[in-house]
Every structure is written in C-alpha cells, then in structure tokens.
Amino acid sequence: MSPGSRVAPPDRARETPLVVDDIRFAYGKTRAVDGVSFEVRAGEIFGLLGPNGAGKTTTISIISGLLPPESGQALIFGREAGGASGASRARMGVVPQEIALYEELSAIENVRFWGRLYGIRGAALEPAVRLALARAGLAERAKERVSKLSGGLKRRVNLAAALVHSPDLLLLDEPTVGIDPQARLHILDVVKSQAREGRAVLYTSHYLEEAEQICDRIGIVDHGRVLAIGTVAELKRLAGEGPVIHLRGEIGVDRLQEMAGRLAGVSLLGSSGGAASFAALDAAACSALVRDLFQSGLRVEDLRIQEPNLQSLFLKLTGRELRD
Amino acid sequence: MRRRVRTILLLTLKDLRRRLADRLALALNLAIPLAIAGTMALVFGSRPGEEPQAPKLRLVVADLDGTPATGIITGASQNQEAAKHLDVSVAATREEGLSHMRDEHFAALVVIPKGFSDAMLSGRQATFEVVKNPAESVMPLVAEQGAGIAALYLSTGRRLLGDDSKTLAAMLQGDDWQDSAAIAALATTMYARVHGAGNWLFPPIIGVKTEQKAAGGTNGFNFIAWMYPGLIVMGLLYVALMQMRDLLRERRSGTLRRQLVAPVSVAEVLLSKLLAVAAVVAVSMVLLLAAGALAFHIDWGAPLPLLATAAAIVFTTTGFAALLYSLVTTERQGEAFGGILVMVMSLLGGSFVPPQVLPGWLQSISRFTVSHWAHDALRWIVAGGGWSDIAQDLLVLAVLGATFIGIGWAGLSRRYARGAL
Numbered sequence: 001m002s003p004g005s006r007v008a009p010p011d012r013a014r015e016t017p018l019v020v021d022d023i024r025f026a027y028g029k030t031r032a033v034d035g036v037s038f039e040v041r042a043g044e045i046f047g048l049l050g051p052n053g054a055g056k057t058t059t060i061s062i063i064s065g066l067l068p069p070e071s072g073q074a075l076i077f078g079r080e081a082g083g084a085s086g087a088s089r090a091r092m093g094v095v096p097q098e099i100a101l102y103e104e105l106s107a108i109e110n111v112r113f114w115g116r117l118y119g120i121r122g123a124a125l126e127p128a129v130r131l132a133l134a135r136a137g138l139a140e141r142a143k144e145r146v147s148k149l150s151g152g153l154k155r156r157v158n159l160a161a162a163l164v165h166s167p168d169l170l171l172l173d174e175p176t177v178g179i180d181p182q183a184r185l186h187i188l189d190v191v192k193s194q195a196r197e198g199r200a201v202l203y204t205s206h207y208l209e210e211a212e213q214i215c216d217r218i219g220i221v222d223h224g225r226v227l228a229i230g231t232v233a234e235l236k237r238l239a240g241e242g243p244v245i246h247l248r249g250e251i252g253v254d255r256l257q258e259m260a261g262r263l264a265g266v267s268l269l270g271s272s273g274g275a276a277s278f279a280a281l282d283a284a285a286c287s288a289l290v291r292d293l294f295q296s297g298l299r300v301e302d303l304r305i306q307e308p309n310l311q312s313l314f315l316k317l318t319g320r321e322l323r324d
Numbered sequence: 325m326r327r328r329v330r331t332i333l334l335l336t337l338k339d340l341r342r343r344l345a346d347r348l349a350l351a352l353n354l355a356i357p358l359a360i361a362g363t364m365a366l367v368f369g370s371r372p373g374e375e376p377q378a379p380k381l382r383l384v385v386a387d388l389d390g391t392p393a394t395g396i397i398t399g400a401s402q403n404q405e406a407a408k409h410l411d412v413s414v415a416a417t418r419e420e421g422l423s424h425m426r427d428e429h430f431a432a433l434v435v436i437p438k439g440f441s442d443a444m445l446s447g448r449q450a451t452f453e454v455v456k457n458p459a460e461s462v463m464p465l466v467a468e469q470g471a472g473i474a475a476l477y478l479s480t481g482r483r484l485l486g487d488d489s490k491t492l493a494a495m496l497q498g499d500d501w502q503d504s505a506a507i508a509a510l511a512t513t514m515y516a517r518v519h520g521a522g523n524w525l526f527p528p529i530i531g532v533k534t535e536q537k538a539a540g541g542t543n544g545f546n547f548i549a550w551m552y553p554g555l556i557v558m559g560l561l562y563v564a565l566m567q568m569r570d571l572l573r574e575r576r577s578g579t580l581r582r583q584l585v586a587p588v589s590v591a592e593v594l595l596s597k598l599l600a601v602a603a604v605v606a607v608s609m610v611l612l613l614a615a616g617a618l619a620f621h622i623d624w625g626a627p628l629p630l631l632a633t634a635a636a637i638v639f640t641t642t643g644f645a646a647l648l649y650s651l652v653t654t655e656r657q658g659e660a661f662g663g664i665l666v667m668v669m670s671l672l673g674g675s676f677v678p679p680q681v682l683p684g685w686l687q688s689i690s691r692f693t694v695s696h697w698a699h700d701a702l703r704w705i706v707a708g709g710g711w712s713d714i715a716q717d718l719l720v721l722a723v724l725g726a727t728f729i730g731i732g733w734a735g736l737s738r739r740y741a742r743g744a745l
Contacts, residue, residue, distance in 0.1 A: 061581075065584075081585070086586075086587030086588065086589070094585045097578075100577060100578030103577075105342060105345055109341070113334075114586070116334050117335075117586045117587075
C-alpha cells in the first residue's frame with residue numbers, strides 16, 4: 001500500500017489501461033504534482049481523493065495529454081496520450097470538471113459532434129449517440145438546447161459526450177460538482193455500470209462519501225503527492241482502530257499538547273481557531289482523554305467522537321480535514 | 325490526410341452550425357457594418373434613387389474693398405450653376421467673418437482687403453486672405469486650393485488686360501461710366517487680346533480626360549461610393565475580431581481542452597477556427613458588397629478583380645484577428661484592444677478622411693495598416709481599376725495576412741505547449 005508500489009512493470013503496461021509513473025509538474029514555483037504513481041486496471045474504479053488544489057486536475061491533464069510532465073510518464077495501454085497519432089486518446093473518454101459543451105446546440109447535437117470527433121461515422125453514429133444519451137437518462141430531453149437544461153442535466157450531457165465512443169478508459173474529473181443528490185446518484189450509477197462492462201475508470205473527487213460508495217481502490221492525494229493507496233477497507237485499517245476526537249471551545253494549544261503527551265495512546269492531530277483533533281489508540285485511551293478534558297477546567301463547547309473512516313485517515317495523514 | 329481534412333471540416337462546420345443556432349447574435353454581427361454604412365449614407369445625404377452630390381463648399385467672404393470687381397466674388401453663389409457647389413455668406417468685417425465661420429461651421433473665411441481691386445488693376449501686388457476652419461475636415465483644403473486657382477486666374481486676366489486695366493479700373497470706380505463709345509472700344513480691345521492669346525493657349529498641348537464611373541447611371545460625385553469601401557474594411561475587421569473571440573470563449577467553457585484530449589491535433593483545431601472565422605467574414609463581405617450595389621448604387625466593376633480583392637481582404641482580416649487573439653488572454657482584453665486597433669487603423673487607413681490629408685509621418689504609418697491597402701484596392705475597384713491597379717494592394721494584403729497568421733499560429737501553439745490554451 002505504499003504510494004509508489006502499484007505501478008505495472010513495463011511488459012504489462014500495454015495491457016493495463018492506465019499506468020502513471022512518478023509524474024511531476026509545477027506551475028512556476030508552485031509544485032502541483034510531485035511524484036504521483038498509480039495504475040488503473042480494466043473493470044476497476046480508481047478514485048483520486050483530495051481537497052481542492054491537491055493536484056487531481058493537473059494529474060488528469062497530464063494523463064490526457066494536455067500538459068507534458070516534467071518527468072515521469074502516463075501510459076494509456078502502453079502509449080503516452082500526448083503522442084501525435086492520437087491513438088491512445090481515441091481509447092479514452094474524458095469528463096472534465098467544467099461543463100464543456102456547446103450551449104447553442106442541443107444535447108443530441110453535442111453528443112453527435114463528440115462522437116464524430118472520435119471517429120464514429122456512418123450507420124454506427126446514431127445508435128451510439130442514442131445509447132450514450134439513454135445511459136445518461138437524457139433520451140427524452142435530447143433535442144433541448146443545452147443552455148435550457150438544468151445544471152444536473154448538463155452534467156449528464158457532459159458524461160454522455162464522453163461515453164459516446166465507448167472508451168476503454170474513462171477519466172472523470174469531479175463530475176458531480178454542484179448538482180442535486182438525484183442527478184449525482186444517477187451519474188454514480190452510470191459510472192458503476194461502465195466499470196461493470198469492463199472499462200477502467202479514474203474518478204477524482206473531494207466528496208468522501210462518493211469515493212467510499214463507488215471506488216474499488218482510492219489514492220489519497222494532497223499537495224501533489226499520493227499519501228496512501230488501497231481499497232476502502234485497507235485504508236480504513238490504515239486509519240487505525242481508535243477513534244478521532246474533535247473538540248471546540250476556549251482551549252489553549254499548550255494545554256492540549258501537554259495533555260496528549262501525558263496520556264498514553266493519545267496524540268494531537270492538529271489545532272487551529274479554537275478547534276482541535278486528537279487520535280486515540282483505542283476506546284480506553286479515548287475515555288481517558290474525555291475524562292481529562294472535563295477535569296482540566298477547559299471550556300469545551302462541542303465534543304465529537306468519530307469512528308475510523310477515510311476522513312479520519314485524511315486527518316491523520318495531513319493534519320487537516322478534507323472538507324466538501 | 326483524408327482523416328485530417330474530415331476533422332477540420334467537422335470542427336469548422338460545428339462552429340458555423342453554432343453561429344446559425346444563435347441567429348440573433350449572427351444577425352447583429354453582420355448588421356454592424358451595414359448599420360455603420362447606413363448611418364454614413366444618411367449623414368451624407370445619399371439615398372437610393374437620389375442623384376448623389378458632392379458636399380457644398382461653404383465660405384464666408386469679408387469684402388473690405390467693396391468694389392464692383394470684388395462684388396463678383398461675394399455674389400458668386402447667386403449664379404444658379406455655382407450655387408450647386410458653393411454657399412457664400414457675406415461679413416462686414418474680418419472679426420465678424422471669423423465669428424460667423426466658427427459659429428455656422430463654414431469651411432473658410434475669405435478676406436478681401438481694402439484696395440485689392442485697385443492694386444490688382446494697376447499692376448501692383450494684390451493679396452487676399454483665406455482663413456481655414458480647423459473644426460472642419462476636408463472642405464477647408466478645398467477652399468484653400470480653390471483660392472489658389474482663383475488667384476491664378478485673376479493674375480492671368482490682369483496680364484491679358486495690359487494697359488487697358490487702368491481704363492477698366494476707372495470705369496469700375498464710376499469715372500466715364502456713361503461713355504458708351506469707351507466701353508465698346510474697351511470691349512473690342514479685350515476681345516482682340518483674348519482672341520490673340522487664344523491662338524497660343526488653345527487647343528492645350530496637354531489635355532485631361534476625366535472619366536466618371538457611373539454610379540446608378542448618374543455622373544455626379546457619389547460620396548458614399550468613396551467612403552463605403554473604407555466602411556466595409558472597418559466592418560469586416562470588427563466581424564473577424566468578434567468571430568475569433570470564440571477561441572477564448574471555447575477556452576473558458578472547456579470545450580477547447582475537450583477537443584484537444586480527443587484524437588485531434590492542435591493544428592487541426594486552429595485551422596478549423598481560422599476557416600470558420602474566414603467563412604463568416606466572407607459572408608459578411610458578400611452582404612456588404614450587395615448592400616453597396618443595391619442601396620448606394622456602387623458599381624463593383626469586373627467580377628474577377630473584385631473576387632481576388634475580396635479574398636485578399638478576408639484572408640488578411642482573419643489573420644489580423646488570429647494575431648490579436650494570440651496576444652490577449654481574456655475576451656475583455658480582445659474587445660478593448662481590438663476596438664482601439666480597428667478604429668486607429670480605420671482613421672489612418674482612410675475610412676473617414678483621405679490618407680493624403682494626414683501629416684507625412686502618419687501617412688507613412690498608414691502604409692503598415694490592413695485598412696490602407698484594403699481601402700486602396702476596393703477604391704480602385706469602384707473607380708473601374710484593373711489587375712495592374714490592384715496588384716500591389718493584393719500582394720501587400722497577402723503578405724500581411726500570411727505574416728499575421730504565422731505569428732498568431734506560433735503564439736497559439738506556444739500557448740498550447742504551455743498548457744494555457
């Protein structure tokens with residue numbers, strides 16, 4: 001489960017939908033991607049989970065050939081996406097974070113255009129377009145102009161445009177940002193069905209629940225680095241069995257540090273602005289911390305005990321919460 | 325190769341379909357140059373079915389001499405033929421004339437000083453003054469040139485009269501005015517002198533043949549026909565810029581990046597964008613040429629030179645737009661810089677005033693603008709010019725267009741390589 005240990009050896013790369021090997025990229029002096037490595041297998045949904053600015057979109061841009069990595073490589077079925085032939089890009093479908101559609105055209109015109117651009121022609125085009133629209137639940141709204149559709153429906157057209165050519169690898173960059181729960185569930189169902197059909201899916205998100213719900217494996221990223229990779233169960237184990245205690249009130253950092261140092265099995269994960277988080281090794285350590293807090297005379301306004309999950313793992317790995 | 329051509333066509337048609345889908349925006353886009361031309365036509369009074377006329381030369385004359393000879397000048401506009409082209413207002417003093425010129429927007433003030441007739445007829449140096457109105461554009465220059473011609477004619481006339489000018493001066497001053505015999509004798513002498521000079525002067529060795537291209541079947545000066553080519557070029561530059569702005573709009577919406585992650589090269593994307601812009605500019609040009617012919621009776625001459633000129637203008641204006649949008653990073657920057665540049669180029673290139681009236685150094689700069697060469701070519705076309713007249717214009721336009729597209733292409737490709745497209 002160490003971040004760099006999951007990369008396929010070169011001879012296997014041609015069969016693996018996506019191999020990302022130690023890619024790095026900086027915008028000026030800001031390092032956006034700093035040695036990211038992972039692979040996505042056929043039929044698998046791999047999630048890149050991290051806060052905004054963690055480097056997820058830059059990673060997708062490098063994979064899809066929009067940005068050349070400073071070092072390392074991203075291989076789609078053994079080929080770099082930036083290659084002149086475009087052969088690897090033809091096997092890839094990308095759902096960008098923004099709604100990248102032509103608002104003046106209808107949903108079906110948009111999907112038809114992207115289908116043609118990916119080389120679908122003649123008699124094969126219309127069935128492919130209808131299928132993509134049906135999968136996105138847009139069969140009855142196909143002739144409406146995109147500008148007239150709601151945000152959720154636009155997101156679905158955005159997805160249909162990436163599915164029309166039946167790609168082997170699907171890259172989804174936060175495809176559910178800013179939409180209602182119903183539309184979100186529909187999109188997640190479509191993504192799951194794509195994986196069931198054998199497609200490899202790379203899914204980036206900063207929504208923990210989404211990642212837990214659909215991803216077979218997850219890579220947790222922050223500041224351009226992959227901090228941990230594994231299945232949801234593996235990552236939860238990595239988070240430990242003990243709970244995380246969050247508290248808010250009039251609390252001094254020095255007192256909290258002294259408390260964490262004194263109590264066995266308790267560590268201070270972080271504190272700022274009248275809020276702090278502790279990790280407890282087990283239930284006994286958790287009880288000791290809570291008892292000590294009330295006896296210390298500190299004015300605690302709110303106290304919350306969280307069972308180990310991806311949120312607590314992220315907190316343990318980065319010292320801060322992954323906020324939606 | 326076939327795949328490339330198919331992809332470029334697909335991307336180009338997509339843009340054209342988007343334009344057609346938003347018909348109102350397209351109509352407004354195409355209407356801009358037509359609206360400018362229509363407004364100009366209204367301003368300068370040339371309407372369909374009307375005989376176009378040159379604007380009148382409006383003069384204030386301060387006749388401080390007040391003799392019958394100078395009265396001929398002040399009364400010039402009473403002549404029916406002269407009144408078509410001349411509007412003369414009389415002032416009693418120089419100051420009154422200046423005030424009148426300023427307030428009533430006359431092109432110039434002509435001051436005839438006291439003793440002018442006397443000096444002229446007695447063979448001394450005689451001078452009259454022309455004060456040009458700086459607030460007017462072209463007509464003060466016409467007044468100045470007209471005054472120069474008038475001075476030349478008066479000098480020649482005076483020399484033809486010779487010693488008889490003294491008799492004529494005395495008659496004009498009222499002495500011997502009743503002497504019919506003297507008048508007859510003077511007339512006979514003057515006729516003989518003029519007739520004698522005529523043997524030397526006529527027929528002139530060098531002649532001028534003036535051909536007026538028919539504008540709606542009339543022989544009058546069609547001001548809008550002179551101005552319209554400049555408006556076409558200005559309008560097309562605006563249309564090209566507005567169309568090329570779509571590149572940044574696509575970047576903002578993410579569709580450009582989405583195209584670039586498809587099996588499409590950046591060259592295919594850029595070329596298709598240029599073709600789509602050129603297509604809309606070409607349609608605009610056809611509409612503007614048709615509007616010029618139908619509404620303003622402009623004769624666009626032979627079809628092939630016109631076609632070549634139109635193609636060169638479409639190519640260069642599209643290149644100009646590509647260059648500009650390779651330099652700016654936001655749509656607002658494009659609108660602001662584009663608007664300013666088009667206006668400056670139109671002013672320097674002769675859309676509003678002939679480049680010849682500009683100072684020399686501005687005329688030199690003018691030659692580096694698209695407008696200058698495009699106007700020149702179109703005006704030659706309107707004047708009935710042929711290939712030899714427009715060859716230089718077409719060559720310069722082609723070189724300018726290719727240079728613009730080359731630099732623009734390099735800039736946009738560099739932006740793509742940086743991941744900033």
